[in-house]
Amino acid sequence: MRKTTAGAAAVAAALITSFTLASGGPATATTAAGSTAVSSTTSGPGLAQTDLPVFVDPAADLSANPDRANQSWYVTAQVTAGGHRYGFLAHFVSLGDAKQGRSSSSVSIINEDTGWYTKSEIIPPAGTGLSDKQGVDIHTANITWTGDAREMKLRAKVPEGTIDVTLRPRGNVLYNMGTGYFPMFGDAKYPNYEYAFPTVDTSGTLTLNGRTDKVRGQSWLDRQWGPLPSSTASGHSWAWMNLSLSNGDQISVWNTKYGKENNWATVLKLDGSQTVAEATLTPDDSTLWTSPTTGKSYPTRWKVTIPGEHAKLNVTVYAKDQELPNTGPRYEGSAAVTGTYDHRPVRGTTYIEVIGR
Template sequence: MRKTTIGAAAIASALIASMGLVSAGTATATTAAGPAATDSSAASGKGLADTNLPVLVDPTTDLTYNPDRPNQSWYVTAHVTAGGHRYGFLAHYNQFNVGDPDQWRTLSAVSITDEDTGWYTKSEIGLAPGAGLSDKQGVDIHTDNITWTGDAKEMKLRAKVPEGTIDVMFRPRGNVLYNMGTGYFPMFGDARYNNYEYALPTMDTSGTLTLNGHTDKVRGQSWLDRQWGALPADLTSGRASWAWMNLNLSNGDKVSLWKTKYDKENSWATVLKPDGTQTVAEATLTPDSSSLWTSPHTGKSYPTRWKVSIPGEHAKLNVTVHAEDQELVTTRRYEGTAAVAGTVGHRPVTGTTYIEVAGGQ
């Protein structure tokens, strides 16, 4: 049962340990300037808080497409209300290569789930490498189902599914979540697969949702996750797998939770507190084997209920999907909105999350 609260000394040590990977050209390490992270911007609504900790990513400049980076992902999930219903929606542009320069795969995906009724729809479009991307500063994605533009202060998303469109504005505020406290971690616990990941976990979201010709106003919160880095060449063989969650808890905690398996298994959490403190802790993600749902599209089986434990945070949580069929068929991956309930620090909490389950057989 271990956890590490990230302060300047701890992050500096991680920075030194990672410099060999950074100098190799995988990514450019930058340090955000300004006062130590506080929750003042969350209270005032004036955008992102700055940090003077020596992190390895820049939440502003690293939104931009960099053609030299492998396996790039722009991923936004939302939990909103519209027309008296609660909805989860996802927009994901994912370009990845698993070791062969000629084997690039690119997917532009959108999904919407009615969290009250379990209704689900999606759009998946396979693309040529780099299609729909530009090196314009910030996010600049244009595909047949996603138009996503803007910067770390304000973004616009127009996303399409067969039944209609999502038209929303994102306004990030508060603290950035840096995975592993620095924005760097070795995927699968192996430094050969150096990955960089950060999140803007608190984005005020407003706009409209139009389904079957009916338009409702949207209000809620979104989480943007930006990731890039190396992956094993045999990723598609089923040898590697992972589960990931982005927990938004009622006590104000934001948690990026990973469980990866390749030659060995690793599970860990990065916990962002409301005051800006970031903690890295061991975690367990235990699927409920009695809750498996088998996809009629691909034949793969996915858990629909999980137990999450973060002993260093005294966290015990139950995670339950809002609908069973939330699979992206093109990449044989589960991307599902889910409810969270349990305790943190021996106090009851509720929350929301998206569950990503990928790889394996």
Template sequence: MRKTTVGAAAIASALIASLTLASGGPATATTAADSTAAHRTASAKGLTQTGLPVLVDPVAGLTYDPDQANQSWYVTAHVTAGGHRYGFLAHYLNSGFGKQGGAVSRVSIVNEDTGWYTKSEIALPPATGLSDKQGVDIHTDNITWTGDSKEMKLRAKVPEGTIDVTFRPRGSTLYNMGTGYFPMFGDAQYSNYEYALPTVDTSGTLTLGGRAEKVRGQSWVDRQWGPLPDISTGRASWSWMNLNLSNGDKISVWNQKYDGKKTDFATILKPDGTQTVAEATLAPDESTLWTSPTTGKSYPTRWKVTIPGEQAKLNVTVYAKNQELTVPGPGYEGSAAVTGTYDHRPVTGNTYIELTNGQ
């Protein structure tokens, strides 16, 4: 499988210049499952009309590409089972970091009512458990994830039990930066591609301590690939959220830092399939730091997300503080609740917050 990269750096430079939005108005594009982009605005709010080219294929893009050193298959879910709300994560990362590189297969589950948390993390040689079979085809000791953009099966293991679910994506694809392409840290040498299937009906079974419960809920499947710097040096870090809001909007929010330089933006998928790329701020509440007894790293447990173009002021609070992952290095993948206002109206929701390098 090959990805379209011709002119990507030039497109990104133009996009960043136009989407920095000195005038405060976001750019929009409408996208559909067949990877086409229409030329219309998101609403009657005076948003800038654009026709951004879509640079990824959400069907073919699920397949492992051996030519890409850094690749990620990531799914988070918010479901109900046995009268409780749960969040779960399954993540396979094939990384080119360091001299040899490697892979990691990670699973976590949190009871969003009680704060109970468990995880499984496995370090692997590069590309272990991957194949170039069309679609997702991942097989490790704690993740078996197969299927395509119409239906996927996931079996994920933690010490206390298993998650066995079927994913059925529906609705529109979210293309980060409106095209599926963006330079991490605003630097074209780190050309990354990312898209999401943010509306995925999820059903199956959660088995913990020998007790099986039916699962129902929603998942967000995220796919990303492209070169990255070695974040273990401490020069680069990021915060990321995948917001699922009660008004139907799905939002990917990035806060990227490299040698003190910040790059922030949000990609918003509207219920009608229209996408908006907008300025955003993801600000941690430093008074809520939780320090890991395992690694000594500190992580915020509350944030404020603002998106001026949407009149959005959102509060994000984790369901449990101890959602740290330590393989390949300390980081945070935390299920969290969202409250606040959006377009001057009350809104609720949920998300996962991904943090690298702690504080």
């Protein structure tokens, strides 16, 4: 049974209240989210149950919903194959209306030992890529992703080859802000919903340039939807990380900017307890890498601090060139984590997402 850390629900409610009050809305989580909290009992062979009141259903909400704007299915992995460490990303996003809006389908692979990197980005025709089947059912030229909260199959293509893996979520679900709901940019007119399966057993094959190797490792699957400002030209931006640490903690960290800046983290402990905490996500601008394709500059090192966890973390990308220029542009960088946590040494992995900086 998943537990709630003492005070976690109060912290989440206080943060939602402060965000809502800042926008002039009512100071209640239910009103801010526009729905009533429900108790999730999602379980499977590897998933724990929870009776924590949340705003999402981790199993049912994997399915596409035509009434939702800006739906995202996002998986990143750190795996081994052929004696090397690899990171890979597969991301499908439907922007605007699911049937009339535009979408993007992105895949990237990085050899974390050598820095070799490749990617595939496509813009599918409007209204394609998703179906009304239950669970994940995504079909594009570079991603085939099907299944449910118990087991999924993912086939992702890059110019040099394919990833063919089975994804089996286990353990506890991470609910952003403790409930699965948060006001993006601290503004209740942008109600966003996000949760993650942060521990996904991943196995299969990786084929590159004609060579096929067995894959073993872990993935982080993130599901999000909700309205956003019309374009990054409006001045909004964010940086986000999904930290998986050697002490078992898994953390979703947000830094958003749109008129004001908001920093916060949702921390999922190994025992299943979850807290919402103050955090800072600070780029090291002395390490900027400038894309020759878009001219945009991205930090390649960051510092993450979470005072409540006594966490001081250093995040460094495995290779500077990890921009996805055609589906953003944005930065999706596999990175290493080192530092201290609860006054003890810790290491880990993450992906850094930067949009609109």
